[in-house]
Amino acid sequence: DMDMETDQIYQIDVGNLLAFNPNHRFSSAPSSREELVKECVTEGTKLVQAIADTLFNLPSTETNDGPLVQLPPPTTKLPREKHLPRPKPPTKWEEFALKKGIQKRKKDKIVYDETTDKFKRRHGYDRVNDDNDIPIIEAKASDEPGEDPFAKRLDDKKKRVGKQEKNRLENLKTAAKAGALPSHVQLAVTGLPISGTKTQPKKIGKEALGDVAGLAATSTASGGKFDKKLPGEKPPKKQGKHHKYLPVVPRYGWVDEEKEQTNKVLGKLLSKHSHEILNVGKAINMYNDKKEKKKSGRSDKLKAKKDITKKKPYANKAN
């Protein structure tokens, strides 16, 4: 059908359900928008029909949902969204094995254990050559007298494991350099680059950073009030007690809040039920504590604050 007209060969890509007609020319000036739209849709229909012609003639298999066809791979090349996976550089062991000609050998899950004459698993519960199962270690001439051989074994294992972890990290770093880090692994920097001693600087937390910033701020000449702040930096927390003082002279038309505050307290004290409000036991304890403190002459600031509500053993002693 479509091949009969001279210029009407469409470029069809069945894999993408895509069709392109490079040869359609519009009759010079489409009269109205509707005419134009109609013409576009008709041309589109012809293209879809052309794709469907090829599509429905593909071998199909019947399934419960309908006829399933196997689409050919798409022919239009489109750019990838990510790079091709890069080959992993060989690890240090792999290089060594290649050089020495060492072949990989598959290990069995079940191994014969000579000490118990049984077949035990290689890893896991009740395994072959478990470190914890050794009852006796014979002393050698090279051993020092005070040394615990069991602890030494554990220590050696820790060192081996640590060395292996270090090697693994190095291998991953070379892989990351080549851009071939495995997808599930991320290398995270935990501290600043150190030159000199090998001590790792502890990563400082958000609150600690804020405290240090506050310290630095108060040590300035103006107490940190006019310091230029970075975008996103919060204003400094007010140190010391937080008092809210109500205005003595009330605003015109507003309730005298200060008067109300004092009246409230007085009201509670002088009311009929004032004995229920006052916790006599607590008041006695507080009084006694104050007395004790005065006696000992210690200052609150140096010692940790004690919880006054907790009853002390000497609380009800008559002084």
Next chain:
Amino acid sequence: RKRFEVKTLGFSSLELKNLIFFLGAVGRVAEVAGKSSVMMEIRTPKTHKAKRVLEKRAPKLVENGKKTLILHGTKTSATVSSVLMELYRLKKGGAIKYSRRNENIRPFESGGETSLEFFSLKTDCSIFVYGSHTKKRPDNLVLGRMYDHHVYDLIEVGIENFKSLLSFSYDKKIAPHEGSKPFICFTGEGFENVPELKQLKEVLTDLFRGEVVENLNLTGLDRAYICTAVSPTKVFLTHCAIKLKKSGTIVPRIELVEVGPSMDLVIRRNRLPNEGLRKEAMKSSKDKPKKKVKNVDQDDVLGKLGRVYIPEQEVGKIPLPDKSKGVKRERREGKVKKNKEEGSASKKLKESE
């Protein structure tokens, strides 16, 4: 308590604290020549789900379908916001729409792409559609693609004569389903001759294509995008639903019904990818990894050998046939025959009467 006065020298307290921390850490001993070790730590996902997500986002030989990121700039007009909304609806399942306005995204400026690249990395989207509306560029849409989460190419179009999908009335039965694979049709010599239209054709194919599938269900074909190059700078785009009508052959007759949205795209600016990047992005590895077929061996003497594993038969647990009275096939068939005969017999009786 000791207090020390430190002259600020124009540092902010945040910078000062960094300095204090750094000084505390680096301090005293002389530098070891050359090496400065950066303390690194290996982080692996702690849950299987996290691991699967990371593997899904990793670069692969055969890639996943590209996801689309839809967002808008400082100001949008009603047209632009409805275009973005409808585009999101059309691409539901493979698109992410951001609703907040983004003031610092300017795709065509050198520094204005960093936010876009960050979003692309965060949402794993490789195509983005950025809508905006300014006096100089009214009803503006920037279609862009990413390679390795960096901007690959951009094309800017203006929207004219937009008709929303709500303004089209049609029989609801033919409404296309969400996520169905569309037909994409291009008409007009402009798509071949004009470089901007060529790029637009590629971008629209990428945008509308969806996932690349091997098996397709023919009953699920219900939508088509029609793009016509009306002039060297203008493309008419519309979305239609497909009606399959009976024809004499296996191939049904196609009828397209416009369901919307439809709009005119006027080419404004564009940016093509540089040659090196384009070559790298178009690279594809030809060889498919051969799938290992298990339990099949090739023997020189006997040819192809296979192993068949049968599970152990538990003789005590085999279900025995149901020998209850009414269930046997002979009985059932006998009954059916009897009823038939009776029926016809009764007819005969009736006739004779």
